[in-house]
Amino acid sequence: MVRLKNRYVLGELILDDGRTATEAKLNTRVTQQAIHTVIKQLHGDFGIGAVTAGFVVKYVGLQTNTVLIKVRHRAIRYLTSSLPFVMSISKVPCCFLTLHVAGTMRACQKFLVKHDRRQLTILFKNSKTQTERNTVLDALKRCQAKETLWVEPKDDSFTDDDDSDEGR
Structure with a gap:
């Protein structure tokens, strides 16, 4: 049996108007959809196919605007190359700053x-x-x-x- 390796990306959402994620009503679902859309625009069907299998937004910190994303090891480059191009999440202008990439959630914490x-x-x-x-x-x-x-x-x-x- 083969062990599936995952990577965890810790990032910070910087909202243009200075609001927190709570005020902007952001959650894991809309954040995942926005990142999914950007990956499709940049890498096409192949990028989406590589990323979708293990792609989950695990956590959106509502007060600190931190985001924790889980993705399979083989698709980490597609994800990290797409994150700087996230310009809005549910019509809220923002930018995504990648803070850390790790092999475990504990290392990100x-x-x-x-x-x-x-x-x-x-x-x-x-x-x-x-x-x-x-x-x-x-x-x-x-x-x-x-x-x-x-x-x-x-x-x-x-x-x-x-x-x-x-x-x-």
Whole structure:
């Protein structure tokens, strides 16, 4: 049996009018249709045939405008070459910025945490008031907490005082 290799593309939707994906009413279905249309225009029937088999928009971040796309390994070039040509999604003018390509969804999540932390440090340096700095610092702390959730335990031993067999 052959293992099917997938690639995950992490990108950012930059909406021209500065709205978020929630305000623009974007979701995975309309985003997938827009990308599908652009691939067909650029690569024709062969490109669509190569991409369609494993092509799924897994996630559209409504507040952060991040998009996670899954595609088969053999079709990654068709997808990544088409993404810069996405000019609108459901009549909302936008452009697509590819942030990262990885072999697993977890690698994309790790990259996104690092990327968000870098963006927050830039925001912290550019903040002018103390309230802005406090808001950015709180976001940085939450970003660090999310990263620790993905850390694997170093040993398999688990001790729980409540489940001990003493007194039974």
